[in-house]
Amino acid sequence: MLVSNSSGAGVDVLAELKERALALVDRLENSDYPGATEMIRRLNEARDRSIYHEVGKLTRGLHEAIVNFQIDTGRGIETEKMSQMANAQERLDYVINLTQKSADKTMDMVEQGIPVAAELGESARQLRADWQRLARREMSAEEFRSLYQQIDSFLGKTDAASGNLGATFSEILLAQDFQDLSGQVIKKVIMLVKEVEERLVDLMRMAGQVEELTGIFRAPEAVEKPAADVVPEGPQIKAGQRTDVVSGQDQVDDLLSSLGF
Amino acid sequence: MKILIVDDFSTMRRIIKNLLRDLGFTNTSEADDGNSALPMLQNGNFDFLVTDWNMPGMTGIDLLKAVRADEKLKTLPVLMVTAEAKRDQIIEAAQAGVNGYVVKPFTAAVLKEKIDKIFERVNAG
Numbered sequence: 472m473l474v475s476n477s478s479g480a481g482v483d484v485l486a487e488l489k490e491r492a493l494a495l496v497d498r499l500e501n502s503d504y505p506g507a508t509e510m511i512r513r514l515n516e517a518r519d520r521s522i523y524h525e526v527g528k529l530t531r532g533l534h535e536a537i538v539n540f541q542i543d544t545g546r547g548i549e550t551e552k553m554s555q556m557a558n559a560q561e562r563l564d565y566v567i568n569l570t571q572k573s574a575d576k577t578m579d580m581v582e583q584g585i586p587v588a589a590e591l592g593e594s595a596r597q598l599r600a601d602w603q604r605l606a607r608r609e610m611s612a613e614e615f616r617s618l619y620q621q622i623d624s625f626l627g628k629t630d631a632a633s634g635n636l637g638a639t640f641s642e643i644l645l646a647q648d649f650q651d652l653s654g655q656v657i658k659k660v661i662m663l664v665k666e667v668e669e670r671l672v673d674l675m676r677m678a679g680q681v682e683e684l685t686g687i688f689r690a691p692e693a694v695e696k697p698a699a700d701v702v703p704e705g706p707q708i709k710a711g712q713r714t715d716v717v718s719g720q721d722q723v724d725d726l727l728s729s730l731g732f
Numbered sequence: 733m734k735i736l737i738v739d740d741f742s743t744m745r746r747i748i749k750n751l752l753r754d755l756g757f758t759n760t761s762e763a764d765d766g767n768s769a770l771p772m773l774q775n776g777n778f779d780f781l782v783t784d785w786n787m788p789g790m791t792g793i794d795l796l797k798a799v800r801a802d803e804k805l806k807t808l809p810v811l812m813v814t815a816e817a818k819r820d821q822i823i824e825a826a827q828a829g830v831n832g833y834v835v836k837p838f839t840a841a842v843l844k845e846k847i848d849k850i851f852e853r854v855n856a857g
Contacts, residue, residue, distance in 0.1 A: 570743075571742070571743060574743040574746075575743070575746075578743075578746055578747075578750070582750070703785060703786050703791070703816050703818075703821065704816070704818060705786060705815055705816070706815035706817075706836065707815075707817045707818075710817060715818055715819055715820065716817050716818050716819065717817050717818075717819060717822065717835070718817070719835070720834065720835055720838060720842050723817075723822055723833055723834075723835055726819060726822055726823070727822065727826055727833065730823065730826065732826040
């Protein structure tokens with residue numbers, strides 16, 4: 472049974488085949504064997520013609536996809552521009568590089584800022600100890616004069632450190648610009664992937680029609696579960712919706728302790 | 733204590749290195765996959781291995797199995813730090829002899845807790 476596609480080709484072929492089959496039966500009933508043979512030839516010819524038609528559509532579909540995605544088949548098709556697939560790969564490489572640079576920059580800034588804050592804290596602690604000695608009147612006049620200067624110096628240091636840390640935080644903020652840029656690039660790749668999927672589905676449909684016409688019957692392919700080997704999937708995006716995945720360290724710990732590990 | 737950090741992303745290696753340094757572990761080395769890590773372990777007198785799962789070349793689970801199969805290395809404490817969160821994988825790692833399993837993203841507190849726990853057991857056993 473031919474499925475009628477949008478152009479109605481299937482329906483036309485059926486009608487034509489039916490018409491010729493009836494004519495064949497008619498010839499046979501009239502014992503017109505040459506006429507019957509001719510009808511059989513015409514039946515085959517109608518069928519062949521429709522096969523060529525569907526195969527032609529499939530080939531054209533493939534050609535369009537190749538041109539559309541600028542795939543380099545090495546057979547004289549316009550190859551000046553790189554294929555969209557290669558382009559997508561480049562874009563994703565770009566995202567990796569961008570995020571890497573941002574992460575490095577941020578960590579550099581953090582590593583620079585941490586000692587500044589730590590040192591300031593240390594100075595404050597020392598100063599405070601001295602200040603408390605003063606409060607307990609354990610300080611000589613000489614030491615008090617020195618403390619006087621230490622306080623001034625500490626206040627200056629705090630001022631400078633504050634400026635330094637402020638600038639550091641600013642740089643860290645700016646380094647987050649990767650999100651915007653990589654987001655845009657990734658969106659484009661998502662669009663490309665969707666397009667490729669749509670094309671493949673179209674092509675598969677066309678191929679299906681060719682198969683039906685030629686009488687090829689393909690047994691439905693069973694969905695195979697991967698055998699013993701567990702396939703790594705990378706970070707889980709929808710852990711909450713799956714039962715075979717944990718969604719946090721607590722669940723990992725629970726799982727392991729429930730098994731005695 | 734000498735620690736080997738294995739992950740194919742340098743950003744993650746750096747984060748772990750810094751966290752370990754904050755916990756007082758300053759003697760760390762790095763490798764970017766199992767194939768380069770194994771010889772380092774065999775020649776290097778490491779006391780602890782921290783590894784990711786997904787890496788090109790040799791994966792973390794294969795590295796773990798190789799370590800457990802090596803006479804000199806089989807008692808080396810191993811902590812997996814990975815984005816892999818399927819139950820089957822966690823079980824597979826536990827059965828292969830991993831000492832701790834941390835899923836990404838993780839916190840400094842979790843990392844410290846798992847390391848402490850591993851060394852409690854090592855010292856007790």
